[in-house]
Amino acid sequence: MAARVTSDRLVGRDAELSELRAALSAAAAGRPSLVLLAGESGVGKTRLLGELSRGAREERALVLCGDSIELGDGELPYAPLVSALRPLVRDGDDVFDELSPGAREALARLLPGLPGGGALVPAQDAAAQAHLFEAVLDLLDALGGRRPVLLILEDVHWADRSTRAFLAFLGRSLGAERVLAVASYRRWEDNERALRLGEPLPGGGPPWLLSAGIAAVALVVLVVLAVDALS
Numbered sequence: 205m206a207a208r209v210t211s212d213r214l215v216g217r218d219a220e221l222s223e224l225r226a227a228l229s230a231a232a233a234g235r236p237s238l239v240l241l242a243g244e245s246g247v248g249k250t251r252l253l254g255e256l257s258r259g260a261r262e263e264r265a266l267v268l269c270g271d272s273i274e275l276g277d278g279e280l281p282y283a284p285l286v287s288a289l290r291p292l293v294r295d296g297d298d299v300f301d302e303l304s305p306g307a308r309e310a311l312a313r314l315l316p317g318l319p320g321g322g323a324l325v326p327a328q329d330a331a332a333q334a335h336l337f338e339a340v341l342d343l344l345d346a347l348g349g350r351r352p353v354l355l356i357l358e359d360v361h362w363a364d365r366s367t368r369a370f371l372a373f374l375g376r377s378l379g380a381e382r383v384l385a386v387a388s389y390r391r392w393e394d395n396e397r398a399l400r401l402g403e404p405l406p407g408g409g410p411p412w413l414l415s416a417g418i419a420a421v422a423l424v425v426l427v428v429l430a431v432d433a434l435s
């Protein structure tokens with residue numbers, strides 16, 4: 205009989221799920237981190253993150269999730285970050301009132317619908333980009349003051365340069381915010397893209413992140429489950 209490849213029940217992945225849950229508990233206690241979830245297409249990244257999110261919501265954490273879209277190298281800046289943060293604007297979350305006017309103004313450029321929006325920050329404007337990243341960090345900090353935050357950015361092997369720069373910034377800058385950030389990616393496709401762009405290929409995490417000087421990100425690698433785990 206053919207092995208089932210999908211199941212209503214999450215099969216296996218106990219170790220990975222507990223690692224992620226532990227990172228979320230640590231974040232809730234003020235020890236944030238950025239976790240990279242690596243694995244090839246179909247191996248179960250989204251499913252695992254769905255399970256993590258379900259548990260997080262049950263424990264009253266805020267779950268924000270954005271997908272990267274495959275656009276080749278024609279880039280839509282910050283796409284996954286914008287889709288992760290958009291519900292806050294849509295729901296009229298008053299967290300924005302807690303931010304400084306400067307941070308609000310920077311965020312309004314990212315999130316249409318917030319009052320005061322202007323042109324999106326161009327990727328090559330380093331000062332404006334740094335200002336925007338600080339504003340997002342302020343926002344995450346303010347959100348975390350209310351309840352722990354799980355920020356998921358999916359399929360970042362497709363992410364635009366600006367999103368990647370943001371992840372690198374998060375990896376460097378998270379301090380005591382009550383935030384767990386998880387970025388999922390397909391390692392093989394990421395390496396392919398790096399080769400195309402002439403980036404170096406280290407063994408551990410994605411090249412674009414490691415080359416940004418990030419030392420301390422956690423890496424969880426999913427591999428194909430053994431068939432007997434699925435029966």
Ligand SMILES: Nc1ncnc2c1ncn2[C@@H]1O[C@H](COP(=O)(O)OP(=O)(O)O)[C@@H](O)[C@H]1O
Pocket residue numbers: 209210211212213214215216217243244245246247248249250251252
């Ligand atoms: N641990 C698991 N237990 C049961 N079903 C799984 C498991 N992991 C993945 N699946 C199923 O396999 C399919 C592909 O998984 P998915 O999470 O979408 O992969 P990825 O996001 O890595 O591309 C989905 O139908 C999903 O529900």
Ligand SMILES: [Mg+2]
Pocket residue numbers: 249250251358
């Ligand atoms: Mg997926």
